[in-house]
Amino acid sequence: MIDKFLSLKRWEKATLIIGFILMMGYAFSLPDPLFDASYSTLVSDRNGELLGARIASDGQWRFPPTDSIPDKYKTCLMAFEDRYFRYHPGVNPLSLGRAMVQNIKAGRVVSGGSTLTMQTVRLMRKNKRTYFEKFIEIILATRLELSYSKNRIIALYASHAPMGGNVVGIDAAAWRYFGHGARSLSWAESATLAVLPNSPSLMHFGRNRDALLTKRNRLLQKLLDNGTISETDYRLATAEPLPENPHSLPQIAPHLVTRLYLSQPGTHVQSTIDKSLQLQADNVLERWNTEFSQNHILNLAALIVDLEKNEVISYIGNVNFGKQQSGNQVDIIQSSRSTGSILKPFLYCAMLQEGALLPGELLPDIPINVGGFSPKNFSLQYDGAVHANEALARSLNVPSVVSLRRYGVPKFYDF
Template sequence: MRRAGRLVLGIGALAVGVFALDRALPPDLSRLHSGVEVLDRHGRTLSTLPAPGGIWRLPTATADVPPHLVAMLVAAEDARFRWHPGVDPLALTRAAFQWVRAGRIVSGGSTLTMQAARLLEPRPRTLRSKAIEILRALQLEARFSKDEILGIWLTLAPQGGNLEGLRAGAFAWFGRAPGQLDAAESALLVALARRPEALRPDRHPEAARAARDAMLRHRAPGAGQVSPAERELALETPVPTARHPMPRLAPHLSRQLARNAAPGARIVTTLDRDLQRAAEALAEDRLLALSDHAAMAMVVAEIETREIRALVGGSFGVETRAGMLDLTRAVRSPGSAQKPFLYALAFEAGVARPETLVADLPFRFGSYAPENFSRDFVGRITAADALRQSLNLPAVALLSELGVLRYATALKLAGSPPRLARGAEPSLPLALGGAGTTLRELVALYALLGDAGRAAPLVALPGPPAERPEVVLPRAAAAVAGIMVNPFPGGGPQGVAWKTGTSWGGRDGWALGLDARHVAGVWVGRPDGTPIPGLTGRGAALPALAAIFARLPAAPRQPLAVRATPRPFAEAADRLRLLFPMPGAVLAEGGPVTLRAAGGRRPLVFLVDGAPLDHHRARREAAWVPPGPGFYRVTVLDADGVAAGAELRVR
């Protein structure tokens, strides 16, 4: 009994010592720090980013590879892997006997666990290194499951050049994820790990094929996962002779997400790989018709969730300095692309309605005298048609009556705060793109028009929906979206509301649109902001927008339509207001001036400096001849005593 007790104590002390040694000298797992992989919403690879040092190493688990690859690997490298504790005494004895008999190393006797230890901590091939590998293998077996140990091997096994791991090898040699590998491809990767440089198929295709075929003939049958017919078909398959580029869809967004990701992370996004690939190909194709150094950025999102489905950050070539810029986040002048939001806010506030007549005539707002893009004027026109034709004077007039600060505040609440020069204050040019915004913000702004006026930012990562902020345009959003539903020039999908914009000097061309499910935006310009002669949003960006909507999923997409306007909106639009002159207007001396009002209950009375004018009181217009230069106060009164007025100057 005393001897048995001492034996138990000795075993216990040895166990404690081994445990303490394991904790004092744990295996170094730092080489498992891998690159980042970015996935689409269905788990398909969009892009990969290398590990530090430019090594293509991506985490690979047994679940990531087909069962026949794991079975082939175990059959080739360590048939008793599932049963030994990390070291196979039979394999070591056989290796030692072969070494003594041949006078050289014939086989190493290494188990897959020992190989994993060597991959984690590479050392010269010596007896001392072998002893350390044995100890490390025992540690790994104590710390990890068999599948986790296989995962270490699958992640670190060399695949030639700067490729490590079978996930990186599958992308580089076959252009797809390892889960899709067939028997021939699996055999090549397993064989390649033994002598990665001597068997590189791009440099030594015959040697690579011979090694693969030997693996198929001698190891695949024992693996029990490959049928004779599959093996014969695999033997006839050629080996690749060149590397595929690593996956790099959505490179700008991928780099953005990878900056804050842990090494080896797999980041699931909201993007759709098929739509992303189509958007990138479309951008590259469209750029062929544009000037040198032009770039195109695109964003496609679902309206209900605000989830981004495709994002092209700028197809200028990501290797260049300019190509590294994500142009969906670049602050640019929107030109007329923000006008729909201005009209929606004006309708919401009762300043105008879609059928309200507005004047597109030469007019000065103080020192500001806007002109249309065409340099001509159309006269009286409805607000809806003024928006469709993107006329500038009516937009500025609406902003003048609405109030610049009110509009700027609404833009901020909607997630598109106007970026102004340092020290500048919002002013009337804000109606025509006089402040910066980004493509992502503009797309979110258009999504608001298709979502009953609710504001929410675009998102690229899945998650529970964020709390919706206050509804910005509860009544007018649908009306404005309906106004913008027009056929695409040159043909395209129906039921899409769209608008274009061009910034001053042809620096930025925009096209944005929405249907019942999706919202999309396209920007064209140069990354450095220099003008492109002749650039317009209609000519450069709109064809790409039409093509994007033509490629969107065919799942339910009913056309947009002008929905019935709630009564409170109509009541607000009926309030009395002075259409002309606008506050702060400056008129030239000479000739009569027609004062105009809208809303209110007739009869109306027009007054200038408190003196009533002689006119037909059932009408909403009155003629007035200024007596000379000076400042005047124009007022209109309705039958309920409601007043509206404006101050102007005649010179």
């Protein structure tokens, strides 16, 4: 092989070397990662329902990329942007030729002729539009098609397409504009998000409403004409109004969301939280907070654990997270503090398990002295004797110290 190469003429060697360099450059032309972008932090419950989110470091609502794109949105997007997306190799020569003719006739750029794959490359590169940049997009689009499936490419586009303001991608747009996840998008909502990246400035809650509505309904008419949707679907879709105001994202288990935002920024974390139970626990703590606040107890926390699965199913770090008063944004669960009375239920449990204590057993509640330490109850009063279960319910200190001496400190430490 080497002898054959050496026997070639100089221009033949140069051609082979240049060809090899170009092939290697083409093979490694895609950046890694494809998108140099920061992402919002998402936290969902055990069933995938969104609990909360934190904005990306660049101030954009850009959810982490996902491969799950709703069929309605894909249908609308391909009908609007690239109806031959499933068939071309990343570049559609007919579209490019038509765009060139239109631009020459108009004397300015009125059409780009870019496929969805080329637009995905443009979103990756974020460079100014020039003819040279268009040529680079063509090269990289064909390379992208060789490395990724059509569904993956359309998912990359949908996750990074500008949707107006500081909203990027279909998932963030679905929550901000319609108040629910992308998988629940209607035909009207899907059509709205499909036309937005073409003119993201149209998504302004104070102007451009008619222009956006016209583009959306024109796309819905196209879907009706090609038989994608029925007459009934078309009428229902065109009757849907555009969103009037941006929606706030869910604020469920906000202290947990904040904790995960600090430890795993820019990721989508599926937790073990049960959203339904979380909301019930929130309501319970709010009711108790109303009562306790009359005695100037302003902070409450709760952690509910499924002991069989060893999973946290409800996480309430504090109450009234959004009020920003009385330290309500402090996560009490994570805050360092003295163990204090938290150990009493564990001691009670350990002694019950070993039969060393019965719930109705009387424990002394009298002044005692243990090596110079004189424990006192919070009330500074003593009952003489009290049942073990009542001592736990009232969090009495003296009966707990007596129980600990009986059980043994080293033994309890290893429990």
